[in-house]
Amino acid sequence: MRRESIHRLLPFVLSLAAGMALWEIVGRHTSAAFMVPLSETIHRFWQLAASGQLGTQFLDSATLFATGFALALLVGMPAGLLLARVQSLRVAIEPYIMILYATPMVALIPFILSLMGFGFAPKVLVVFLFAVFPILYNTIEGARSIKPELIEVARSYRSREWALWREVMVPYTLPFTMTGVRQAIGRALVGMVAAEFFLSSTGLGQLIMTATQNFDTGGVFAIILVIGLIGVGLMRFGLYIETYFARWRD
Amino acid sequence: MNVAAPTTSIARAKTAGRPVGAKARIRVKGLGKRYGTLEVFRNIDLEVGDREIVAIVGPSGCGKTTLLRCIDGLLPASEGEIWVNDQRITQPIASVAMVFQHFGLFPWKTVYANIAYGLKLAGATTAEIAERVPRFIAMVGLSGFEHAYPYQISGGMQQRCGLARALAVEPNVLLMDEPFAAVDAQTREILQFELLRIWESRPTAMVFVTHSIEEAVLMGDRVVVLKGRPSGIHETITVDLPRPRSRGTLREPRFAELRERVWGILMSEARAAEFHLEK
Numbered sequence: 001m002r003r004e005s006i007h008r009l010l011p012f013v014l015s016l017a018a019g020m021a022l023w024e025i026v027g028r029h030t031s032a033a034f035m036v037p038l039s040e041t042i043h044r045f046w047q048l049a050a051s052g053q054l055g056t057q058f059l060d061s062a063t064l065f066a067t068g069f070a071l072a073l074l075v076g077m078p079a080g081l082l083l084a085r086v087q088s089l090r091v092a093i094e095p096y097i098m099i100l101y102a103t104p105m106v107a108l109i110p111f112i113l114s115l116m117g118f119g120f121a122p123k124v125l126v127v128f129l130f131a132v133f134p135i136l137y138n139t140i141e142g143a144r145s146i147k148p149e150l151i152e153v154a155r156s157y158r159s160r161e162w163a164l165w166r167e168v169m170v171p172y173t174l175p176f177t178m179t180g181v182r183q184a185i186g187r188a189l190v191g192m193v194a195a196e197f198f199l200s201s202t203g204l205g206q207l208i209m210t211a212t213q214n215f216d217t218g219g220v221f222a223i224i225l226v227i228g229l230i231g232v233g234l235m236r237f238g239l240y241i242e243t244y245f246a247r248w249r250d
Numbered sequence: 251m252n253v254a255a256p257t258t259s260i261a262r263a264k265t266a267g268r269p270v271g272a273k274a275r276i277r278v279k280g281l282g283k284r285y286g287t288l289e290v291f292r293n294i295d296l297e298v299g300d301r302e303i304v305a306i307v308g309p310s311g312c313g314k315t316t317l318l319r320c321i322d323g324l325l326p327a328s329e330g331e332i333w334v335n336d337q338r339i340t341q342p343i344a345s346v347a348m349v350f351q352h353f354g355l356f357p358w359k360t361v362y363a364n365i366a367y368g369l370k371l372a373g374a375t376t377a378e379i380a381e382r383v384p385r386f387i388a389m390v391g392l393s394g395f396e397h398a399y400p401y402q403i404s405g406g407m408q409q410r411c412g413l414a415r416a417l418a419v420e421p422n423v424l425l426m427d428e429p430f431a432a433v434d435a436q437t438r439e440i441l442q443f444e445l446l447r448i449w450e451s452r453p454t455a456m457v458f459v460t461h462s463i464e465e466a467v468l469m470g471d472r473v474v475v476l477k478g479r480p481s482g483i484h485e486t487i488t489v490d491l492p493r494p495r496s497r498g499t500l501r502e503p504r505f506a507e508l509r510e511r512v513w514g515i516l517m518s519e520a521r522a523a524e525f526h527l528e529k
């Protein structure tokens with residue numbers, strides 16, 4: 001058992017070490033205007049963290065991300081269930097969902113800017129729009145795949161509509177929704193940084209902009225690394241939740 | 251049309267339509283059902299007594315499931331009416347529970363939660379559920395599997411769970427739609443006798459749909475044969491085998507006689523190929 005996990009971990013560790021070494025070597029032989037080595041990136045990371053800038057801006061971004069994402073989940077899941085349950089509504093609305101899902105959301109940012117200006121709300125809207133469609137889409141597809149026999153069982157036991165949602169639709173659909181949530185995490189991070197770039201400049205996005213303007217390549221790399229690691233962590237967490245809600249599947 | 255009556259006298263269709271027990275729990279009057287242009291059955295008259303098991307046999311596709319779904323209130327009748335406990339059926343009612351051929355368990359619920367489902371919907375408190383569910387788990391022999399998910403247990407155990415879920419709401423009408431058709435032969439036999447034992451301990455009105463002739467004769471006080479397209483009640487045979495019935499019942503000459511009689515009725519219109527014969 002132990003040997004096996006070592007065997008599986010080894011390629012991962014080796015690859016990680018090689019990647020870090022490559023970064024270090026290439027970084028040392030490249031102009032600091034384009035790229036800095038890993039050691040310099042970590043050094044800058046500590047400096048930014050110690051100055052308190054990183055913490056403040058991180059919290060700022062996290063608030064934006066969490067608000068937008070929570071709204072996407074709060075809207076996407078119930079709306080998805082409703083659209084799966086009410087056929088006529090789905091037929092009417094699905095084309096719009098498909099169009100918006102396929103549209104590069106960045107293209108909407110100028111429009112949102114002119115509509116809502118520079119406050120917190122438009123940025124939340126951007127994160128929301130980036131995140132909501134995978135959640136909505138996966139929820140609809142999931143909820144539609146419920147076996148009609150099971151709905152009939154519920155009817156046989158005199159289930160009201162609300163009990164049908166609570167006992168049947170939601171527990172069945174949650175794993176599908178969570179698949180959407182995992183897809184949405186990556187998109188929402190893009191949305192977060194894009195909103196911070198193009199709307200009022202705050203958070204980690206602002207840190208990247210400032211560092212770029214100051215030719216602080218180490219700073220840019222440090223923040224990108226932070227965002228990447230957060231993304232990986234969130235997706236891992238999403239997978240864990242998805243597995244938890246899907247534990248009844250064989 | 252009908253096979254010649256065997257040596258012993260067996261009550262015939264017209265005289266066999268009376269329910270056993272003090273009063274009729276289920277009254278089906280002139281029932282007809284169409285799906286669009288497909289007429290499934292017509293003119294079904296059936297009464298089931300409050301302590302009676304009526305077995306319904308008929309070839310696949312003759313409308314057995316449809317009939318049960320109508321009685322359960324899941325489907326509106328096209329003609330005629332259904333009364334259960336002197337209540338006109340237009341939607342599912344509390345005192346009727348159905349056991350499904352496909353088990354109908356919720357795969358995301360454990361055995362315990364599946365059995366608690368009907369009680370929960372009926373508004374039982376957690377305390378009531380905690381008191382009742384273990385009783386029914388024990389009754390169907392699922393102790394130790396409370397926390398298993400359906401995919402983790404065998405088909406036979408899944409149907410035990412389906413049965414317990416139906417029994418737990420303490421219905422006075424049980425509708426069984428080929429409940430043991432999807433389990434292997436050995437398990438099926440075990441489940442048949444367990445169902446009989448459970449029913450003996452608390453007899454209710456039961457409609458037991460099957461396409462096994464043996465099973466129909468073993469379970470039923472009467473066997474109703476559905477036939478034709480659209481189908482109708484072709485004949486009703488009274489099963490005068492004593493209760494409680496057990497494995498010994500299967501060896502009685504009277505059992506063989508009745509089985510042959512039902513077989514003859516089903517085969518008389520020579521759609522034998524459509525029918526799954528039992529050895």
Ligand SMILES: Nc1ncnc2c1ncn2[C@@H]1O[C@H](COP(=O)(O)OP(=O)(O)O)[C@@H](O)[C@H]1O
Nearest residue numbers: 285288290308309310311312313314315316317
């Ligand atoms: N929802 C439905 N819509 C249309 N036709 C149906 C539906 N359900 C069943 N049928 C048809 O009605 C007939 C009777 O079906 P069913 O009641 O399931 O028969 P059985 O249970 O005896 O095998 C079959 O021909 C079947 O194809």
Ligand SMILES: [Mg+2]
Nearest residue numbers: 314315316428
């Ligand atoms: Mg059927």
